[in-house]
Amino acid sequence: MTINTDLLNKATAFIWHEADLLDHKEYQEWLSLWDKNGLYIVPTDNNETDYENTLNLALDDADMRRMRVARLDSGESVSASSVSGTVRMVSRVRILEETADYVVVRCAMTLNELRHGNLVSYPADLEYRLKPTDDGFVIDRKVVKLMHADGFLRTVSFIF
Amino acid sequence: MSELIALKNISQKAADMVEEGRVHKALYSDPEIFEEELDKVFQNTWVFIGHESEVPEAGSFKTAFVGRHPVILSRDRKMNLHVLLNRCRHRGATVCEGRKGKTKAFTCPYHGWGYGLDGGLRAIPKVEEYEGVLDKSDLPLESLRHESYQGLVFATFKDDIEPLEDFLGGAKKWIDLFVKQGGGYPLKVLGEHRFNFPGNWKIQLENTTDAYHFPIIHKSFISSLDNATADIFDFLDGDGFVEDLGHGHSVMVMIPDLVDLEADLDQPIPERFEDLAQALRDEGQDEEQVKRLVRAAHGTGFNLNLFPNVSCSMAFFRVLRPVSAEVTEIQHVAIGGDGAPAPFNRKRMRLHEHFQGPMGFGTPDDGEAWERVQKGSMAGKDGWILVNRGMGNLHTSADGNVAGAVCSETGMRGAYQKYKQMMAAEGEK
Numbered sequence: 001m002t003i004n005t006d007l008l009n010k011a012t013a014f015i016w017h018e019a020d021l022l023d024h025k026e027y028q029e030w031l032s033l034w035d036k037n038g039l040y041i042v043p044t045d046n047n048e049t050d051y052e053n054t055l056n057l058a059l060d061d062a063d064m065r066r067m068r069v070a071r072l073d074s075g076e077s078v079s080a081s082s083v084s085g086t087v088r089m090v091s092r093v094r095i096l097e098e099t100a101d102y103v104v105v106r107c108a109m110t111l112n113e114l115r116h117g118n119l120v121s122y123p124a125d126l127e128y129r130l131k132p133t134d135d136g137f138v139i140d141r142k143v144v145k146l147m148h149a150d151g152f153l154r155t156v157s158f159i160f
Numbered sequence: 161m162s163e164l165i166a167l168k169n170i171s172q173k174a175a176d177m178v179e180e181g182r183v184h185k186a187l188y189s190d191p192e193i194f195e196e197e198l199d200k201v202f203q204n205t206w207v208f209i210g211h212e213s214e215v216p217e218a219g220s221f222k223t224a225f226v227g228r229h230p231v232i233l234s235r236d237r238k239m240n241l242h243v244l245l246n247r248c249r250h251r252g253a254t255v256c257e258g259r260k261g262k263t264k265a266f267t268c269p270y271h272g273w274g275y276g277l278d279g280g281l282r283a284i285p286k287v288e289e290y291e292g293v294l295d296k297s298d299l300p301l302e303s304l305r306h307e308s309y310q311g312l313v314f315a316t317f318k319d320d321i322e323p324l325e326d327f328l329g330g331a332k333k334w335i336d337l338f339v340k341q342g343g344g345y346p347l348k349v350l351g352e353h354r355f356n357f358p359g360n361w362k363i364q365l366e367n368t369t370d371a372y373h374f375p376i377i378h379k380s381f382i383s384s385l386d387n388a389t390a391d392i393f394d395f396l397d398g399d400g401f402v403e404d405l406g407h408g409h410s411v412m413v414m415i416p417d418l419v420d421l422e423a424d425l426d427q428p429i430p431e432r433f434e435d436l437a438q439a440l441r442d443e444g445q446d447e448e449q450v451k452r453l454v455r456a457a458h459g460t461g462f463n464l465n466l467f468p469n470v471s472c473s474m475a476f477f478r479v480l481r482p483v484s485a486e487v488t489e490i491q492h493v494a495i496g497g498d499g500a501p502a503p504f505n506r507k508r509m510r511l512h513e514h515f516q517g518p519m520g521f522g523t524p525d526d527g528e529a530w531e532r533v534q535k536g537s538m539a540g541k542d543g544w545i546l547v548n549r550g551m552g553n554l555h556t557s558a559d560g561n562v563a564g565a566v567c568s569e570t571g572m573r574g575a576y577q578k579y580k581q582m583m584a585a586e587g588e589k
Contacts (some may be wrong), residue, residue, distance in 0.1 A: 153518040155355055
């Protein structure tokens with residue numbers, strides 16, 4: 001088995017950059033990482049593939065991403081104000097597919113959230129479809145498969 | 161509070177904690193009262209467990225709870241529904257796991273006892289050791305009495321309870337209106353969101369008949385809407401109302417224009433539904449049907465609270481389950497039309513995702529408020545929760561019910577009076 005470590009490094013660097021932006025609530029810059037037709041998806045059923053015709057926890061196109069960020073940044077959401085912070089670890093990065101148009105990457109994430117003094121942990125598989133650009137990538141699709149997606153979650157006032 | 165604690169009888173204590181315009185804060189956290197509620201409320205009335213569309217075919221099942229009891233809603237080969245306690249009659253293991261699915265039988269994983277979709281005990285491995293000891297026909301999965309109205313399935317532990325339709329009473333008219341949001345198609349469950357919050361179930365019960373909170377806690381949601389839609393949600397000064405429907409049920413009409421989704425079909429299509437209208441036209445729907453589906457896609461302009469555990473809440477079912485005095489699980493069940501054009505159901509799901517569920521633009525802020533109610537209720541030795549808003553401005557509705565302004569707490573008072581009545585009754589052990 002040959003691993004394209006150059007591509008793996010590039011993809012990993014991009015995903016780490018995104019993770020850092022999200023943990024530090026640099027949401028406007030996060031928005032700029034996306035292709036305009038990209039979709040941010042958090043399914044309720046991790047075996048589902050037809051996201052548009054099923055109910056998801058989130059299925060954000062560009063408009064919804066912009067509104068989600070506006071809500072979190074607005075200062076109007078009391079739950080967003082109560083999130084002390086998130087720290088996410090991303091690892092186990094693997095390139096699943098490489099074509100002329102896309103790189104499909106799967107990795108593991110554990111996100112820890114502190115809210116009202118309580119730590120909550122969210123283990124998840126992340127699946128990215130990244131579109132190569134002249135200076136890196138843009139996100140065409142990001143699917144966050146929470147391990148307990150079909151369980152009773154706590155409410156979420158941050159971005160996975 | 162000291163006087164209340166002095167009362168030896170727990171049930172009397174809880175009932176005394178409900179006055180006309182206020183309830184004692186200990187009702188949110190006292191574990192003894194919670195146990196009493198499971199007996200006297202949740203085991204003693206009709207409890208919503210799901211919608212018939214969740215078990216569409218022979219062999220379909222879903223799991224649910226009646227209070228603390230895990231149950232299975234199943235559909236047998238003759239298409240009859242059954243509500244079965246999820247407990248093997250041998251050593252007590254659950255015989256069915258997962259949210260929903262299809263099966264031919266319920267088989268206990270421990271020793272292999274097998275039950276039919278109707279709960280009948282069909283198979284016992286190594287049965288010869290039971291010869292002369294037991295008769296299979298004596299040991300089906302225990303079944304609960306259940307009845308449906310407009311596809312909404314309720315179950316009860318109380319065998320001699322009044323028929324479901326009598327229990328629903330004045331709420332039936334509103335359920336009939338609620339199901340019109342299938343857009344001319346039978347209502348169908350499209351999926352659900354699940355979350356919990358560290359607080360008492362009655363905090364959720366209150367919330368779905370509380371219009372007062374909407375523009376305050378949900379300001380960040382309203383800001384995310386276009387102006388025309390934001391205006392629709394600016395309903396506190398409108399002509400809405402809250403009506404006490406009896407039996408603890410109530411309806412809160414926030415948007416009177418959207419009470420009957422099959423009326424006023426000539427209205428222009430709002431901007432935020434133009435994409436849906438075009439998608440429906442592209443599918444060959446005529447303009448009349450486009451308008452009908454677009455109007456249905458809004459959902460209804462009211463919340464119908466059914467005591468004790470479900471609200472038909474504008475465009476979805478909100479189901480609560482009491483886990484402990486200080487933990488409640490909630491399901492936000494998305495609905496659409498069975499056989500309706502795909503763009504219609506897609507739009508319904510996107511609207512649901514926008515506000516509902518753990519990642520919606522509304523629910524997290526509700527959850528934050530409820531968590532704070534629970535936390536704040538621990539402050540002080542004594543204290544009361546006010547539910548007296550609008551008590552000085554009541555009228556009699558066209559249906560002869562007590563009604564108040566849209567942001568009155570009329571529905572909460574109705575629910576708490578039913579609660580008081582049930583908690584004051586002698587427990588059935």
